[in-house]
Amino acid sequence: DAGVTQSPTHLIKTRGQQVTLRCSPKSGHDTVSWYQQALGQGPQFIFQYYEEEERQRGNFPDRFSGHQFPNYSSELNVNALLLGDSALYLCASSLYRVSDYEQYFGPGTRLTVT
Amino acid sequence: QQQVKQSPQSLIVQKGGISIINCAYENTAFDYFPWYQQFPGKGPALLIAIRPDVSEKKEGRFTISFNKSAKQFSLHIMDSQPGDSATYFCAASIQGAQKLVFGQGTRLTINP
Numbered sequence: 724d725a726g727v728t729q730s731p732t733h734l735i736k737t738r739g740q741q742v743t744l745r746c747s748p749k750s751g752h753d754t755v756s757w758y759q760q761a762l763g764q765g766p767q768f769i770f771q772y773y774e775e776e777e778r779q780r781g782n783f784p785d786r787f788s789g790h791q792f793p794n795y796s797s798e799l800n801v802n803a804l805l806l807g808d809s810a811l812y813l814c815a816s817s818l819y820r821v822s823d824y825e826q827y828f829g830p831g832t833r834l835t836v837t
Numbered sequence: 838q839q840q841v842k843q844s845p846q847s848l849i850v851q852k853g854g855i856s857i858i859n860c861a862y863e864n865t866a867f868d869y870f871p872w873y874q875q876f877p878g879k880g881p882a883l884l885i886a887i888r889p890d891v892s893e894k895k896e897g898r899f900t901i902s903f904n905k906s907a908k909q910f911s912l913h914i915m916d917s918q919p920g921d922s923a924t925y926f927c928a929a930s931i932q933g934a935q936k937l938v939f940g941q942g943t944r945l946t947i948n949p
Contacts, residue, residue: 763942766881
């Protein structure tokens with residue numbers, strides 16, 4: 724049973740550049756959520772995608788955008804990178820049903836902005 | 838009101854001892870409380886979760902205790918082992934939302 728996969732593993736970008744991170748959900752899951760985890764902190768919710776639409780959004784600026792594809796995989800895009808965007812970006816997958824809350828996380832993408 | 842407060846920030850326990858991590862929340866709409874374990878360089882892994890209709894849930898050496906009136910819940914790790922050394926996060930979410938609100942994390946070290 725394939726778990727949540729993310730690519731790339733590590734990424735180094737320069738301030739002002741744009742970045743795209745990718746996520747494939749756990750087999751059978753239809754919902755993808757993205758989280759940002761700064762060093763030494765708990766993950767912070769960015770947004771969630773289901774049926775190719777953004778369903779919920781956390782307190783993140785419009786520089787953060789996403790997409791979900793028909794095969795449920797997802798992308799996170801960040802424009803105009805700031806030094807403060809350096810973090811571990813986590814993708815979590817789940818089933819979009821009220822009774823199913825369990826979210827499974829991928830290994831993350833470590834983004835460093837210089 | 839969306840905050841989940843976790844303590845302690847770090848914890849050192851001897852092998853075989855009991856590790857206890859506590860969390861408190863404000864939002865009474867929260868109705869799902871998972872605990873995640875995270876090793877360095879890895880994503881969080883779901884350990885155990887509880888809903889507020891029960892006061893305790895046990896899975897192997899891991900137990901969640903839940904106090905709805907106090908709005909607190911805790912993770913107990915019995916017979917702690919060096920392999921349990923990791924960062925533990927409590928979290929909470931609202932029914933149907935699936936948006937997890939995480940605590941700040943507890944770095945647990947089990948001394949052999």
